Each structure stands twice: as structure tokens, then as C-alpha cells.
Amino acid sequence: MTGDATKTLPLEDLHQAAGAKFGAFAGWSMPLTYPAGVMKEHQHTREHVGLFDISHMKLFAVSGAGAAALLNRACPIDAEALEVSQSKLTFFLNDEAGILDDLIVTRLGADRFMVVANAGNAIADEAHLKALARDFDARVEPLDRVFLAIQGPEAEAVLAKAGVDGSSLTFMHGFEPRPNWFMSRSGYTGEDGFEIGLPEADARALLGQLLADERAMWIGLAARDSLRLEAGLCLHGNDISPDTDPASGALMWAVPKEIRSSGTFIGADALRAIVEKGAARKRVGLKPEGRQPVRGGAALFDADGNPAGTVTSGGFGPSAGHPVAMGYVSTPLAKAGTKLFADVRGTRVPVEVSALPFTPHRYRKG
Amino acid sequence: MAKTYFTEDHEWLSVDGNVATVGITDYAQEQLGDLVFVDLPEVGRKLAKGDTAVVVESVKAASDVYAPLDGEITEVNGALSGDPALVNSAAATDGWLWKMKLADEGQLAGLLDEAGYKAHIG
Incomplete structure (x- = not known):
């Protein structure tokens, strides 16, 4: 801002x-x-x-003979492989594979795509995509x-x-x-x-x-x-950010297998190195014991009191009927069922690493 | 007969002798939205005016409730552990937070009366 x-x-x-x-x-x-x-x-x-x-969110029309190639450069995506009308969650990454924003890309036609960006990043996204577009036969048009x-x-x-x-x-x-x-x-x-x-x-x-x-x-x-x-969905700025990458964020499902090895998107080399070495920490669901919510920013500790990670989002789940949270923990602690503790105003609240989502997705998959 | 006072921080106090029952106002609960947890203090805790006495948690955020005066906690509203939404539905009655023995009843003079509080929230 x-x-x-x-x-x-x-x-x-x-x-x-x-x-x-x-x-x-x-x-x-x-x-x-x-x-x-x-x-x-x-x-x-x-x-x-x-x-x-x-x-507050922003729609960008990306069009031209080089539109797919532009998106393949800007995002870890195979835009050519998308069928017309198909949407994909993807990202803008920096050179370190840090997540600049998460986006939904939809193919509208042979040479036309719609990109939906987050409000807080919309201005930076537009500048980023327009700068990249200079090397391609592609137009980036923010829509009102x-x-x-x-x-x-x-x-x-x-x-x-x-x-x-x-x-x-x-x-x-x-x-x-x-x-x-x-x-x-x-x-x-x-x-x-x-x-x-x-x-x-x-x-x-x-x-x-x-x-x-x-x-x-x-x-x-x-x-x-x-x-x-x-629903276990990430909020950019909390659960994913330029300091996290798709591997740590447990979002590699959004990166097609073929391009993990061969893709030339920005951040590809860094992402490959992270995947090869194994991410040091992972995004997980966290279920606090009892009724007290654990909020973003709370520090996590293991049973011996050693630092274990950080909560990135937390609140109460009205449908779950209990507090719900998400955060990053050291990879060895990322297994569902692991018992950890969150520091809430000096009190250690027991939390359990939990599978996401907390409430089942009910998408219409056809 | 209890007398009711208010603070600019949207608390009410019902004072009977030297014991005050403290809660948040209906205006405050409306601003906070649906409460899901009330972090109550220990009975016997000594508070100085301005200390955080209670933390009320809505779905989205945690908010401090401050001690309006110096004193010692004599009772907390245990019903809120099972039903924190009492603060929303009955802020001025069943949704009270704690009772405290006042250290200095003279401090009451610095609080607002109902007309003063109404003027404060406009």
C-alpha cells in the first residue's frame, strides 16, 4: 500500500x-x-x-498470440495445456520462488485468458505482468x-x-x-x-x-x-507471502508435474532446489484444544518447549464448532496428530496438527 | 441500591457498597460482533486501573477489557465459559464479566453516568 x-x-x-x-x-x-x-x-x-x-479484487484480460507464453513465464503453469473454460490456481513467484500473489487463471479462447488477482497485490501484479509482457506478443488489460x-x-x-x-x-x-x-x-x-x-x-x-x-x-x-x-484456503499476506514458496505452502498440487522439471517460469530454479532438498517447514492445519481461539502471529512450540513454527491465520470456525487455525511448522512436525503448543498471551494452548480442510469442500466437480 | 457507572472504554459498573460488577456495554458488544470465547481472570487477582482484566474473543479478533478502577477480583462469570454469546445477548445483565472489591471508592467520581456515556457514544 x-x-x-x-x-x-x-x-x-x-x-x-x-x-x-x-x-x-x-x-x-x-x-x-x-x-x-x-x-x-x-x-x-x-x-x-x-x-x-x-x-476489491482485480480482473486482468491477457490476450494475444503470446498470451500463453507470457503466463508460462509469469506463473508455474502450463497455459497451453488448459482447455478453453478451464481455470487453474497459480502464482506469481519471485526469483527465490517466494509467492508474490496467488491468482486464478482461466482460458477463455485460443489466445485469451482471464487472470483474477488479490486486492492488496493488484497494483504490483499489473506492473509485474505488464513489464513481462514487453517480451511477448501479449496485452494485459485491467478491467473495470x-x-x-x-x-x-x-x-x-x-x-x-x-x-x-x-x-x-x-x-x-x-x-x-x-x-x-x-x-x-x-x-x-x-x-x-x-x-x-x-x-x-x-x-x-x-x-x-x-x-x-x-x-x-x-x-x-x-x-x-x-x-x-x-475450508483450508490461504490468505495471501498471512498464509502465503513472498517469504513462503509453493512447496512449503503445501501448494505443489497447483504446479503441473511436467513443468516442475522443464518449466522456465520465474522462480523455477529456486523452486526445484527447494523441492529437491525438501522444504524445511510446511503449512498445516492446527486445531486448538478447548474454546480459546489461537490467532495469526502466535508462536508454536513442541512438547519440550522448543520453537516449532508460527500460526499464520486463526479464529473460530462457526461450522466446525471449535477454533481453527493454520500455520507453518518444521517439516518433521507436520504430520496430522502431532501435539504442539501455541503461545496465547503467555499461556501455552495445546494445538494439534490437523488435516485441512476443517469442513469438507462441497464443490460441483461434474 | 446499586448505582451504575460507565467508562469511555465502553464498560459498565454496577456498584453495591464497595463491590462493583463489571461488564461491557451493549454498544461495545455490537461493535465486537459474535463472541466465541471470554478469557476470564483468576479470583483474587489485584488490578490497577487500566490493566487488562479480561480478553473477549470474537470470531475474528481478540479485544482487551480494562480494569476501570483499582481493586481485587472477587468473582468471575463462569456461565461465559459455556456460553460466551451471553455477552452479546445480555451485555448489561447475564453477560457480566467479573466482580471486584474496590480499593478506593473515591475513584468512582471519575466515571461517567448514563447520560454522560450516551453523549460519549453519540
Whole structure:
């Protein structure tokens, strides 16, 4: 962040009318909670449909004969191998294989891709990708869109009632259903759901219908965080950062096997060296014993009191019914069931290394 | 007859003799959101005004509740261990946090009354 004034969402008036409480996140004034409160918002998303305004995130159209080659350079991805409409989680890495940002790339056509970037990194991402694009026959175009997430088991039905048919999409696929719309079946909650980037006027019309459906309600950033944490999904800046790499982050599943050895993406040599040597630490789920939440930043210790790692995200899981956390531990301690202790205000809270996610993913895989 | 005082840090005190029951105001619980854990202090702990007496944890964050006056903790609200959301549903009554024996009742003069607190939160 460069100290610029806090940005406001294009639909801020709708959130105000819905009674949102706002707070700053990644340079944006964002709805944190609505009058229902974080617990109800969280549960409503798992049971029905949550509407999230994620317009702080940025969409980039990448096009041209060299678009796939550009993405293969910028990300540990095989863009040529993506089928049209297929989406992939990927990263921008630095030369040390540190994670500059995590992104979703979707192939829209032979020479066209959509890249979705995190709010806090959007400006740096744009500069990074545009600088790389000079060496390729490719254009990088940031898009001015409202971006909505419609998440939960009834998302497809609620959208269908509003005249938007997402039934042809399976998880991690996307397309352009209307001019200047981008819609993918993906999300950040562990539930089935969609993300739609669209012009503001279209968004207001669509929301008029969605909000009239009692199955759907606005969900704030607080519940977005508890939902993604239960789902074991990383928040960039907390759980992954330029100081962590895909191997330590337990995210190598996102790096196709073929390019681990042959890829020429930025950070490839460093990532190969880390994989060959074995990552010294690993991202794991952490389940605190009892009811006391363990928060990001808490130090972890083994049973003998030796430093074991750090918590990177933690809070309460309303669906799990207990505190949930994520963090990094030395690789020998990364096995599920390992007992550790987190320092919370001077008290050692027992935590257990736990498999992620805490609540099962319910994606529509086809 | 108990008398109720308030602090600028959004606490209420119900004072009966030299014992104060302390909680957070309805305004404060609304700002914090759904509470999931209340870290209660030991009975017998001596507090100086401004010490962290209790930590209340919402889904997202931990927040300190400060000792409004000097004194010693005589009782904590054990019901909050099983049901921390009592602070949300009944901040001014069943959601009380702790009771303390006041070291100096003269300090009460520095607190707000209900009208003063209402003016403070606007």
C-alpha cells in the first residue's frame, strides 16, 4: 500500500442500505459484517447462499498470440495445456520462488485468458505482468468490473431464478455468458458457487433480483475469512507471502508435474532446489484444544518447549464448532496428530496438527 | 441500591457498597460482533486501573477489557465459559464479566453516568 486514500466499492450505497459495518482491508473500505452478524452470515452461506462483494479484487484480460507464453513465464503453469473454460490456481513467484500473489487463471479462447488477482497485490501484479509482457506478443488489460461471489449449496438455483444459467459449468471452469461478463464456478468458501465480474449497471440489476430471493443475503469480510479458513484456503499476506514458496505452502498440487522439471517460469530454479532438498517447514492445519481461539502471529512450540513454527491465520470456525487455525511448522512436525503448543498471551494452548480442510469442500466437480 | 457507572472504554459498573460488577456495554458488544470465547481472570487477582482484566474473543479478533478502577477480583462469570454469546445477548445483565472489591471508592467520581456515556457514544 502506498498511503493512497482508502478506496470505496462501486456498490457501497447498497452495503450502507443493508446496514453494513465497514472496515479497512487491503486499501479498501469493505463491509465487515451486516446486521445478521458473522455467525449467522457464515452459517447462511454453508446452508443457503451468501453474496459477497469482492470488487476489491482485480480482473486482468491477457490476450494475444503470446498470451500463453507470457503466463508460462509469469506463473508455474502450463497455459497451453488448459482447455478453453478451464481455470487453474497459480502464482506469481519471485526469483527465490517466494509467492508474490496467488491468482486464478482461466482460458477463455485460443489466445485469451482471464487472470483474477488479490486486492492488496493488484497494483504490483499489473506492473509485474505488464513489464513481462514487453517480451511477448501479449496485452494485459485491467478491467473495470464489479465482482460478486455467489456461494453456497443453492447458488446455482438462485442464479437460475435471476436468469443466469451456470449449470453448464463445473468447479474451476469459467466463461463469458454475456458481453463484458466473466463467470466462473469457484470461490473462497469451500462451498459450490460462482464468481461473476460484470459492469456496474448489470451488477445492480442482477443484485436487485438476487437480494429479493430469501435464500440469498449479503455476507461480510469477517465471515468470508472464517469460511475460507475452515475450508483450508490461504490468505495471501498471512498464509502465503513472498517469504513462503509453493512447496512449503503445501501448494505443489497447483504446479503441473511436467513443468516442475522443464518449466522456465520465474522462480523455477529456486523452486526445484527447494523441492529437491525438501522444504524445511510446511503449512498445516492446527486445531486448538478447548474454546480459546489461537490467532495469526502466535508462536508454536513442541512438547519440550522448543520453537516449532508460527500460526499464520486463526479464529473460530462457526461450522466446525471449535477454533481453527493454520500455520507453518518444521517439516518433521507436520504430520496430522502431532501435539504442539501455541503461545496465547503467555499461556501455552495445546494445538494439534490437523488435516485441512476443517469442513469438507462441497464443490460441483461434474 | 446499586448505582451504575460507565467508562469511555465502553464498560459498565454496577456498584453495591464497595463491590462493583463489571461488564461491557451493549454498544461495545455490537461493535465486537459474535463472541466465541471470554478469557476470564483468576479470583483474587489485584488490578490497577487500566490493566487488562479480561480478553473477549470474537470470531475474528481478540479485544482487551480494562480494569476501570483499582481493586481485587472477587468473582468471575463462569456461565461465559459455556456460553460466551451471553455477552452479546445480555451485555448489561447475564453477560457480566467479573466482580471486584474496590480499593478506593473515591475513584468512582471519575466515571461517567448514563447520560454522560450516551453523549460519549453519540
